[in-house]
Each structure stands twice: as structure tokens, then as C-alpha cells.
Amino acid sequence: MSQLEKFREDIHACRYCFMCRHLSAVGNVRFSEADTPRVRALIADLAMRNPAVFAAHPEYVETFYDSELSGANRFHCVEHYDEVGIVLAFRRDAIAAGAIPERVKTLAAELRAEPVKSSGSGDFIYIASGYAPADDAVETILKKRKIAHRTVRGAESAAALAVLGFDAPALPLDGAKTVLCGSPAVAWLLRERQVCTRTVDEWLAAEFPARPGRKTPAAYLPSDYLKNYLQSPAIPAMLAALGLEPVAIGANAEESYTAGEGAVVLDRLNPALVKQLALRVVEALPPDVPVVAGSPYTARILNENGVAARTTAEMAAALC
């Protein structure tokens, strides 16, 4: 059975539906129809019926590798049809059909060459995000709290492989009682594998008391994983723990402001597209307030595009 077949109902719901068009992050910067759940479902429908479509239409496959996978459209949908699941299933079926774009093949090889390493000891495991400022901040907090821990590095590559449609390696989590994920993408991957984890934002919400006194206005960019995938209720408590008062971004709270976090490695796969996504986020930012990102990916991309964004981990470390 093809992976797409498992999403038949979602494909049929999405293929002629336009109701989430306004939230298509890539569609909104390219002004395209292709980069929407509707057209992706139309294509998936063709591929589900005839796997020869994968090889015959390389542009269809390319379209699926340009998805930002924010989950904003799925979250908006009344019935939450799984347009993200359709993309991931399409990728796996395309790979099974041998119709992998060259750029994806190359990136996958690079990711497999990035080893997963573990250091330290203890049953508290921190899975590093790969973004040094955020990882250093978490290490600082753990040290100040005297929490003995192991740090696993390279897990982001495993999440990236999974999102690209490949099998991802297992992570060295034996003996873990607490698993803290620097990258929300890794937390999602592990939860899909029934591993109990916490993201940094959830950890801050649970472990740090609300900060008393006047709150600091800040532009908080929530992780798509927390907001749209996991619908985490932790965000308000985390903001309270950091003493932050969120200021509205752009004209709405529905669209993704992460510049492609959901696709994990979109910046390596399509840097020009990520630049476009980042500029849309930059344009939406309110002036004169600190920018705080829920995901290390977004903080890094914004810093690369001239915005001094900090992660919630960095904010927390500064308060410790």
C-alpha cells in the first residue's frame, strides 16, 4: 500500500478546497497556485492513482519539496485535514518510485554523514538543536540548576531525513527519564515514535515560575510545531515565565511566521525560497521590540536576514 493511500480521505477533502489558501506561506511569497494544499492534493490524487506520475512529472515532485510544512493550513481547517501528512506521504512514495530530485538526494547524503553523538551522563537528556546560541543557553540553565545530563548532538539531521521522506536513524535515548528537545522538530519526530519529550518552551512553562513585575513587550514567533502540530498549551505560561508581553505580529495570528521551520532543512534545500519567507516575516515584525523565536531554526534564519532574534532559551538563560 502506498503511503498516499493512507491519506485518501484527506486528499479527496483538499483537492477541490480553497478554504485555507490565505495561509499558504510559500504560495503567499511566490503568488503561486502550486504551493497550496489544494494543488498539492490534486497532484497527490494523480500520483495515488498512477505511480508513474512521479517519474513522468519531476516538477510535481519538486513542488512537494518546496512545501514549508508549517501546519497552519491544517490547523485552520475545520476538520483539520492532514495536508502535512499528504506532503510527507508523497515524498516517501516519490522516493520509493525512485523519483527523487537530485538536490534532495545530495542533501540526504549530507545529512546521513552528520553523525549523532552523545556526551555527558545522567538520565536527563538534552537533544541539541544545532544552533549554538540556543544550545549554549540551555547548557547554561542546566548547569545553574545543577542538572546532570547527557547531550545528544546531530538529532536535527534525523528529523530532517524523516521530513524529507527517508528513514531516520534511532537516537541514543536509552535510560532517559527526561528528554528535552532544543528543536521542536525533533520533539515532534520523537512523539511520533511514542517517546515522551519536552520542548524548551514546554520545559520553561513547567519549570519556571511566572516572572513577577512589569512585563516586557516582545514580538514572539511561536514554533509551528508547538502551535500547529502539537497545539501545545504551554506558550502562555512560558511567556509568563520569561516576563514577556507578546506584541501582535503582522495583521493576523494565523499564518506561519517561522520562515519554513516545519521543513527543517528548507534553507539547505531552497535558500532563495527561505529568503523570501524570511523577508515576509521581517516585514510583519513590529518595530522597536525584542524579537523572540520559539524555534532555533527561525532565530537563526532571522539573524541571517538582519534581525537580532533570540530564542526563548537565550531569554531564559539571561534571566537565570
Next chain:
Amino acid sequence: MNIVIEKNSYLYQMLRSELIDAVGPEFVVTDDSDRLGHAIDYYWIPEMWHDKGGEPTRPDFVVRPGDSEQVAKVLKIANTYKIPVTPWGGGSGSQGGALPIYGGIILDMKRMNRVLEIDTTTLSVTCETGINAQHLEWAVEKAGYSTMHFPASIACATIGGFLAHRGTGVLSTKYGKIEDMVMSLEVVTPTGEIIRTLPVPRHASGPDLTMMFLGSEGTLGVITRVTLKIHPIPESRKFHAFLFKDMHAAMQAGAGLMQSRLRPCAVRLYDEPETEHLIKRVLGIDKKGAYLVFGFDGPEKIVDLEMAEGCAICNRFDPEDLGTEMGETWWTNRYKFFYPPYMFHIPQAFGTLDTVATFSNIENVYWAMKKTVGEHFPDARFIGHFSHWYDWGCMLYARFIFDRFPEDPAEAAALYNRVWDLAIRAAIREGGVINEHHGVGLKLGRLMPELYGPAFKILEDLKNQLDPNHIMNPGKMGFQGVR
């Protein structure tokens, strides 16, 4: 059939080069994915065709202009080669109006999405017409106002799409259809001239060009810029619902509301079958009868007074008072009807027999259409609601639904078209007009001469004068294809 040149011909490459020169290389798209996306809109026929494995007609080029000058350049190129140009906004029209039925150029307007000015003295917003309607509403709300244009397609359609098809929104009864909201337009004519209509919507300086272009569905040019009225966000908006023993009693109450010259922001009346099925399924209100909901907005004191008067009018017709909560439930879930799985969908065959008539005629139109569908298509269900109300009449949103349609796509299309032919003719005979807010498009073009009679020649003469090569959205609205 595509009338355009083969992809491997040098003429194709010439045309491509000229389009690239006009709008830039990244905005002339020929890839399979985007061309597929522009080959299927919200019209049932191309959806069915795709579902049955048929190949839809794709455009040869998807062109995304960035400003009016670029639109003009593209139209001039198209005139040189006599290439069809089909404007595309959100593609969510139900009439096939944006389908590139002869291939050619799709002029995708979404790149022209800028909000140019919010004038808080006049209370207006000027924007490019490729802007997504929800994005415009969010931008206007951020400035403290609202367009008050809330159609079910707000999340997917562009403002240009509403202008092209004379669209409407849930609050039309107070704030009007899109044509009532327009102050002025910028239009690129089919031959590539950029013109502006007069800056105010009321004047005695000759016939109104603004109204001429509204509803022209891209056949008379491309609307590139619009100034729309905006409104303060009301202090209060309240809804109330009643259940009447039948549709006639509810219609008397709805007409009474309008004839009292109260100003409800919305009125919606569902016939008995739609109340029993759709209202139950979507809103969870399990009642038999005809469900009527209406609302008022504005300063709370005035809203309360109007609501009391409105309820008093309804109570004259002996309804069950469903109260405020069942009215608010409708408002909260007003778009839910249009999301899957609540919206009708393939394998069903369905269509909205959208018509509008005076209060004297509207019930006759309803019964004539229902009788026609029932007699000729015993497998079809017929349901309806009345959703946009005026001083003089209202719109009937009637729908036919087949739970299955013939396997053969040609047979399915023939059956589908036959429903429209018979039902719409029945409506016209009773004083109905074939469409109120979805437009004509490909679906209903053949019925335009019957609707207009000899007056249709005036529309044809206008088309011939403005678009001598018939490049603009050919084959739509009853106009002929490219010359």
C-alpha cells in the same frame, strides 16, 4: 482544444521571451504544477473531469504581473499574436470564469497585492486587486476599520475576483454587494490602455464606467486597482433566530423586516429541507420547519432597539423563538458550511442555482425551479436558502444534489448542463435573473442571450469595440472566442 502554438515551436519561445521581457523571468511560469493548478477552479465540471481521470485544459503560460504597466504590456503582446488571456485571482469561482479553456496566458493577479492607502477621512482603502480578501480585511482591521465584505470565499478569493463577478458577503444586506462598496477603479483595457473611472460613485457626468466594468469577468479588461469604502468596526453585532412552520411564513417575516426599512446586516432563511439537513448537520439545531436568522450591528442601543422591532415583526407569523444563542451559533459557524466535509463534494454532483428576484416573484421562482428539478431529475434533491436581502427582494441560493452521477464524464457533464438549462429557464420565466453573485462564466454563458433578449447585442457591441481581437477571457459570459 488549445489554439496556441506547440511548446517546441520557435513561436512559443518568441512569445515566452516577450512575456519575460514584460514581467521578468521568475514571473513567467510554465511548470506542470502551476499549470495544473490553473486548469481546475471551483466549477464542478473540471473537478469531475479530473476525478474521472480526464486531462484538463492547461494554460500555456502563467504570467504574474507586478503592476498595471506590466498588465498592459502582456495584453499588447497577446493582441499581437492573438493569444487568449484569462485573468485569475484566487481561482475559487464556481462558474468556470477563470478557466483557460483555449490555453494561452493565465494572468495570475496575486502578485499585485499591495494596500496603497487607507484614507481615514473619506473612509476608504485603495489596493491592488490581486490581494487576497482576507489579507485585505486583516490590513484594514489593523487600522481599526473593516471592509464589511465577508463572503464564504474570503480566505481564498482576491478582491479582483469579487469585482469581476459582482461578489457579495454575509453582511450584504446592510453594507451592500461589492459593487456598492466600490468608489472607483483602475482598469487595463484589452488593448492595453490604463484608464481610471471617476473618483466618486455617485455623479451625473454621463453613464457610469465603474459599473460597466464590474461583473465583466475579465472580458472587457483587467481591473488592476480599486478604491473601496471601509467602515468603523461596530460597537455591537447581535443575531437572533426563529423557526417558522414553513418557508412561506418565514419569507413573509423576512420581507417584513426589509419592508419595515429596518437595516439588518444579515438575513438568512433556509427552506424546510435545508433546515432539516444542513442546519442540523452544521449547526446542530435539530428542528423541522424553516430557520430564519438575522442580525443588526452598530451602536448597542440602536442594535437593541432594531432587534426588538425585528423580533416583533417575526412574531407576527407565529414562529418558535430560537433566541439569541441559535442566531449567534449561525454567525460563528457561517463559513463552516463551505469546508469539507460539510460542503457538497464529489462523488456528488451539485450546483448552486443562484438567482435573484423581487419579493413578488421570489417564491414563484423557488417553486418553479424546485418543480423543474423534481420532474426532470427524480434522483436529485433540491434545497435552498435566501441569503442576500434588499428593499425589493432577495437572492435564492438554491442547490441541486445528485448523490451519484454517470461514470462517463461526457454523460455526467451533459446531465449537469441539462439541470442548469431547465432550472434557470424556469427561473427566468418567473422573473428571476440567472445570477446574483457568483457570475456567469463558462457555466451560464449560453443563457445570457436568453436572459437579456435583444439587449445582449449591446453587450456584444461593447465587447467588440473594447476587445477587437477577443483575447480577453474568450468563450465566457456568452461572448465568442478569440478572433
